[in-house]
Amino acid sequence: xxxxxxxxxxxxxxxxxxxxxxxxxxxxxxxxxxxxxxxxxxxxxxxxxxxxxxxxxxxxxxxxxxxxxxxxxxxxxxxxxxxxxxxxxxxxxxxxxxxxxxxxxxxxxxxxxxxxxxxxxxxxxxxxxxxxxxxxxxxxxxxxxxxxxxxxxxxxxxxxxxxxxxxxxxxxxxxxxxxxxxxxxxxxxxxxxxxxxxxxxxxxxxxxxxxxxxxxxxxxxxxxxxxxxxxxxxxxxxxxxxxxxxxxxxxxxxxxxxxxxxxxxxxxxxxxxxxxxxxxxxxxxxxxxxxxxxxxxxxxxxx
Amino acid sequence: xxxxxxxxxxxxxxxxxxxxxxxxxxxxxxxxxxxxxxxxxxxxxxxxxxxxxxxxxxxxxxxxxxxxxxxxxxxxxxxxxxxxxxxxxxxxxxxxxxxxxxxxxxxxxxxxxxxxxxxxxxxxxxxxxxxxxxxxxxxxxxxxxxxxxxxxxxxxxxxxxxxxxxxxxxxxxxxxxxxxxxxxxxxxxxxxxxxxxxxxxxxxxxxxxxxxxxxxxxxxxxxxxxxxxxxxxxxxxxxxxxxxxxx
Numbered sequence: 001x002x003x004x005x006x007x008x009x010x011x012x013x014x015x016x017x018x019x020x021x022x023x024x025x026x027x028x029x030x031x032x033x034x035x036x037x038x039x040x041x042x043x044x045x046x047x048x049x050x051x052x053x054x055x056x057x058x059x060x061x062x063x064x065x066x067x068x069x070x071x072x073x074x075x076x077x078x079x080x081x082x083x084x085x086x087x088x089x090x091x092x093x094x095x096x097x098x099x100x101x102x103x104x105x106x107x108x109x110x111x112x113x114x115x116x117x118x119x120x121x122x123x124x125x126x127x128x129x130x131x132x133x134x135x136x137x138x139x140x141x142x143x144x145x146x147x148x149x150x151x152x153x154x155x156x157x158x159x160x161x162x163x164x165x166x167x168x169x170x171x172x173x174x175x176x177x178x179x180x181x182x183x184x185x186x187x188x189x190x191x192x193x194x195x196x197x198x199x200x201x202x203x204x205x206x207x208x209x210x211x212x213x214x215x216x217x218x219x220x221x222x223x224x225x226x227x228x229x230x231x232x233x234x235x236x237x238x239x240x241x242x243x244x245x246x247x248x249x250x251x252x253x254x255x256x257x258x259x260x261x262x263x264x265x266x267x268x269x270x271x272x273x274x275x276x277x278x279x280x281x282x283x284x285x286x287x288x289x290x291x292x293x294x295x296x297x298x299x300x301x302x303x
Numbered sequence: 304x305x306x307x308x309x310x311x312x313x314x315x316x317x318x319x320x321x322x323x324x325x326x327x328x329x330x331x332x333x334x335x336x337x338x339x340x341x342x343x344x345x346x347x348x349x350x351x352x353x354x355x356x357x358x359x360x361x362x363x364x365x366x367x368x369x370x371x372x373x374x375x376x377x378x379x380x381x382x383x384x385x386x387x388x389x390x391x392x393x394x395x396x397x398x399x400x401x402x403x404x405x406x407x408x409x410x411x412x413x414x415x416x417x418x419x420x421x422x423x424x425x426x427x428x429x430x431x432x433x434x435x436x437x438x439x440x441x442x443x444x445x446x447x448x449x450x451x452x453x454x455x456x457x458x459x460x461x462x463x464x465x466x467x468x469x470x471x472x473x474x475x476x477x478x479x480x481x482x483x484x485x486x487x488x489x490x491x492x493x494x495x496x497x498x499x500x501x502x503x504x505x506x507x508x509x510x511x512x513x514x515x516x517x518x519x520x521x522x523x524x525x526x527x528x529x530x531x532x533x534x535x536x537x538x539x540x541x542x543x544x545x546x547x548x549x550x
Binding site for chain 2: 015016017019020204205207208209210211212213214215216218297
């Protein structure tokens with residue numbers, strides 16, 4: 001026997017039990033790919049907003065500002081010293097800095113311009129300080145102490161503004177997660193429909209399999225295996241598409257001055273995008289298997 | 304092939320009635336027994352219930368009433384999960400072959416072994432040998448689409464035999480093949496029977512039946528009208544056949 005004949009003999013029996021071009025095949029892989037792409041975009045959006053929320057929360061809620069106003073610069077300086085003393089004596093505050101006069105002027109410029117400021121204009125004194133999460137939970141005593149003991153002093157922890165911002169961002173993040181779940185559910189529905197249609201299209205094969213003693217579980221596993229391949233390939237294609245689209249979004253959002261969340265792919269996002277083909281492969285296998293078993297157990301398939 | 308005790312028939316039908324969807328009864332009080340190693344031709348006119356009777360035996364149908372026992376199991380009581388085990392002991396051959404066109408002859412014959420989860424190395428030689436036995440060693444890698452009717456039927460026969468069943472059911476196995484090939488297939492079934500496998504062959508071809516001198520089970524309107532040797536002057540020879548013989 002020649003080598004070619006040997007190889008041919010080894011290949012015998014390797015044909016899939018269901019034809020490759022059946023059970024919706026290529027078009028189903030395309031549909032799964034599109035859904036995987038949408039799932040990838042939803043996932044990227046989720047992580048982008050999540051990262052932004054964490055960034056905003058960390059940057060803004062990690063600091064407090066104390067403003068000291070007064071009728072004259074001398075009053076302001078006296079009060080500022082008292083305020084600094086209170087800040088330095090408060091546990092949970094660190095890195096206390098006074099905002100320089102130039103920086104204060106810059107903050108005022110957008111409202112009153114740079115050319116018309118008189119030299120004797122009393123500028124409020126501003127202090128910034130890093131605050132521990134524990135102190136951030138209850139700033140009321142510090143706020144009260146400053147208001148009571150220091151004329152013209154007030155504490156701003158940015159809480160009201162950041163809370164609203166973070167809450168809105170969390171809603172967007174939740175929406176992205178819901179979109180991801182819905183897309184995955186849509187993929188499962190498509191797979192179930194295709195598996196049932198494929199089973200009906202191959203009724204003759206299923207009948208022969210029953211005839212030669214195949215169990216419903218065997219038939220379901222054969223079809224499930226086919227869907228594992230379709231789901232994984234479609235999922236991988238969609239995930240690659242999502243990576244490319246995300247890279248494009250990252251370039252676009254870079255020009256937005258850092259206001260929009262960054263869509264650059266971090267390690268966490270990349271890992272989750274890798275999960276999509278695995279998730280869709282597994283989902284396709286399980287969905288197809290359940291659909292096939294349900295259809296077979298309804299008893300519409302005989303020999 | 305597991306031997307059955309002589310006193311225990313492998314197939315036993317008692318007062319079997321079957322009607323599809325409550326319409327006309329196809330089987331009406333059918334009774335017969337088949338023991339291990341028996342050979343029966345199942346004859347009768349179209350609509351007599353031959354195919355239905357075979358379907359009852361391989362549990363594609365359940366009786367409306369009466370008892371169908373196959374390998375000691377009551378068909379009517381079997382759960383769906385128990386059917387594969389029963390069917391693995393029965394090889395079935397159909398007039399329309401029922402081969403899978405996307406597979407080669409080898410793969411079609413090997414299908415029951417794959418279903419059993421047996422590794423190809425274990426059955427590869429058996430399948431090749433079986434295909435050689437039915438005269439198809441040269442067509443081993445051919446798909447059914449390029450095979451003649453006779454070749455397809457021999458592949459179907461090899462598929463029915465590969466798992467070494469205790470019982471072969473053949474429903475009009477010569478219906479779609481020429482007479483020479485039909486006789487060849489019948490000879491293969493007889494040879495198989497001589498090796499110990501019980502065989503039931505449903506057929507219209509009384510000339511073939513008469514030439515092979517085996518016991519017959521004649522069905523008429525769902526009832527067994529004859530069970531035993533074929534009569535010398537069969538009364539049910541179709542008029543066309545009689546005309547053919549006369550000429």
